[in-house]
Amino acid sequence: MQNLETDILIVGTGLAGLSLAKYLSEQNPNLQITLLSKTSIDECNTYYAQGGIAVVHDFIKDSYQQHIQDTLLAGKGICDKKVVEHVITEAPARLQELIQWGVELDKNNSGELDLGLEGGHSQNRIVHHKDKTGLEIETKLIQVVQNLANVTIRTSFFATDVLLDNQKCIGIIGFDEKSEVTSIVAKATVLATGGSGQVFSVTSNPFVSTGDGVAMAYRAGAKLEKMKHIQFHPTALYEPNKSQAFLITEAIRGFGAHILNHKMERFVFEYHPDGELATRDIVSKAISDEMKKEHSKHVWLDVRHLQIETFKTKFPKVYNYCFENGIDVSKDLIPITPAAHYQCGGIVVNEMGATSIKQLFAIGECSHTGLHGSNRLASNSLLEAIVYAHDSANHLISLMDTIKMNKVEIIPIRYKNIHHDEVLQFKNQLQHFMKYDSLYANTKNTEKVYEMVTEMSKRFKMKFKNYNSHPFLCETYNLIQTAEIILKDCLPKRYRVKSVKKEKTIS
DSSP states (O other), X not given: OEEEEEEEEEEOOSHHHHHXXXXXXXXXXXXXXXXXXXXXXXXXXXXXXXXXXXXXXXXXXXXHHHHHHHHHHHTTTOSXXXXXXXXXXXXXXXXXXXXXXXOOOOBOTTSSBOOBOOTTOSSOOEEOSTTOHHHHHHHHHHHHHHTOTTEEEEOSOEEEEEEEXXXXXXXXXXXXXXXXXXXXXXXXXXXXXXXXXXXXXXXSSOTTOSOHHHHHHHHHTOOEEOTTOEEEEEXXXXXXXXXXXXXXXXXXXXXXXXXXXXXXXXGGGGTOTTGGGSOHHHHHHHHHHHHHHHTOSOEEEEOTTSOHXXXXXXXXXXXXXXXXTTOOTTTSOEEEEEEEEEEOOEEEOOTTXXXXXXXXXXXXXXXXXXXXXXXXXXTOHHHXXXXXXHHHHHHHHHHGGGOOOXXXXXXXXXOOOOOHHHHHHHHHHXXXXXXXXXXXXXXXXXXXXXHHHHHHHHHHHHHOSOGGGSHHHHHHXXXXXXXXXXXXXXXXXXXXXXXXXXXXXXX
């Protein structure tokens, strides 16, 4: 078993993790910073983010107050207003830092930032890099962070659990790229592990988004909140028997696309006066209800009336993917369906990203800051990630001299070979259970799904005694635990998430 040490340990290499490493390194080049990625450094939700970053830029037409109000309305009254105000007013400064780090954003004919429109926004305020903003951000930040002398990046590292000592987090334990058991002890540990979309049968999230941070924090006894608020993106490309859906960016609806049922009617206006530009929860529900009425598996996105050459320029990723799959968007309708997209709840943190466990922090999608409420406003997620990375960095720097790393005995875990197919059966069954209606149809349906998932969880624990003995085993356990947490939070009070006994990893 390897035992390593670092000053600050960051688990996750999306925008939140990478920008935190950059901010920390800028402030103290002598800090030892370790970044962990579960697979390759670029496999994360940031990489797949198409839309952009919501930032007030045109202060003649737009204002902070308008962006704040749009966020509060999208969140259905349960956002933390102070958090919303802080994140939105910090946005321009954080955007300038991204640009300084080399991120290129689209400009209009006047040389100004090209501002897009997305659902729930009252003004054009989405800065973007065509329809692959996340790819641009991730690629440029990886180059920046790889050149930082005090940052060590470890890829293909699977963290199984948070290490605790006297109710404080002292690091993590897991498996390195050679499947060797490894503990990493740190003065501060930051979970930037992303979301949990792979819990569901259809998701826009990559295969690594398995709720690892939430599950690890839950087992350690950290406080979680609002886990029932899973946002479904209304316009994922419908591809039968494919669980990882190709996302069709909301900016296309901002550009003028229509959503049609099988009668060729623009039905979303029956659900909300904003039609296709209503918030994601409203549009997803409208599509789901319409599919039930029509007994269909999808509805249609229509862009045939739009200028196709401009469409190709603005949305090359969507155009090319559709074309490669036999859809000529200039002539053909695009089949779409809602897909699990974003985890609005998560690990409860304060304004500095600190969790309820000392020396454990969380930023990005795995955290619950209070920004999103019950439904995230489009393109507020990348914004939240970088604002909290900046604020957490300032706080972490101030803590370093106050934390001493004591020698502790760490009980090692053991690696063992497993029958991959036996574990995969549980994952496939879970995803079969977890659909849009599992959360949003009615309480009776959710209760039924919850009972099936808890029964499956019992079978899993009986069959596999040590979830932490293999990365795929642990990842599947994380999915099951996260699903249970989400479903419990959807049900009446008697089912709500209760605190769990901490699973000791240190004597």
